[in-house]
Amino acid sequence: MAKPNVISKGDLIKCAKKCLVDKGIEKFTLRAVAETAGVTQGTIYYHFRTKEQLLVDIVQDICESSWHEISQSNEAVIEQALASAKSRCSYDSYFHKLFFSLVASSFNNEKIKGKLSEIIMIENKALTGNLTKLWTESPIEGVSLETWGIFLNALVDGLALQALLQKDFPIEKTYKEFEQFVSALNNLKSKVSE
Template identity: 50%
Template sequence: MARPNVTSKETLIEAAKRRIAGHGLDKLTLKAVAEEAKVTQGTVYYHFRTKEQLVFEVVRDLCRASWERLKANEKPAAERIKDGLSSAKSRTRKDAYYHQLFLELAVLGFRNEKINEQLGELLEEENAVLAEQLSEMWKRSPVDGVSFSTWGILLNALIDGLALQSLMSPGFPSEKVYGELDAVLQMLTETAVKQHGGE
């Protein structure tokens, strides 16, 4: 028997994640999420209204969980960078769906103003979290004249761009590229520490 409308949004988001992981984005519908969560379709509709809004909420939930892990990481800067890049790289595997969902939403955002606004806000949040983390690790920018907010934007764009290439190019050398990006970020971190007395 279906439960009444007391089911939390978070429960439905988790059901949507399980559905996507098990059956793919193409098979995701409000009805499928209702079946997965063992609630009525109306309950899912009450919280999300459209499949697009549901997908956005899944993406936002995945982002926020990733940010919380990043913020909770109290390891030295070099290890935090490795952990962050490892997490980013793991989201580009064939069985990972985060960037596929994100890119679907980006395309949809060109035609849907609400999704466009929500994605824009999400990107701004991501940029700010990255800027904050870099500020904590570096204390001051390793390159004079480049602000932490710009570093956050650049790093976020770089990670999303690498994910796009990884998803679209079967021969993308993921291990090599992420390893070399780690070397670049480690060098920037060392520069920041030497020049500005960071960590």
């Protein structure tokens, strides 16, 4: 029996994530989300006009949750951010399948493009904010902290794309070396400051 229409948008997003994990993106429908949540489809349409809007909201929720968790830590911020990115980097990552499916959809849908652009800008800003905890200035003259945030975010997304496309992508090795890259930047920054 369906629950009354007293369910929050946040709870629906949680149910939608569960549905996405259980059914996969190919069988993910608003009807399936309604069944998972135990509500009517009308309730889903009240909060999300389209499947694409719900998918974008799921991506935004995951990003905001992970950046909130990372920003609460004052120590090892970059290491924690890399560990979080690595945890979502896999051949069957539903988050990245969803994200890149939405990116492809955004080429023909300005609303999705605008929303994804906002999410990426928020991620870039969060990364830059975390870098300012680590560095007072850029480790390389002429490259701003904002640009470092964009670079690192693009690296994470690029690695995720490669992992989605290559079943044998060396995630462990790549992220270990990514950490060494960031460590080298930190060392470079320390040498410049001396």
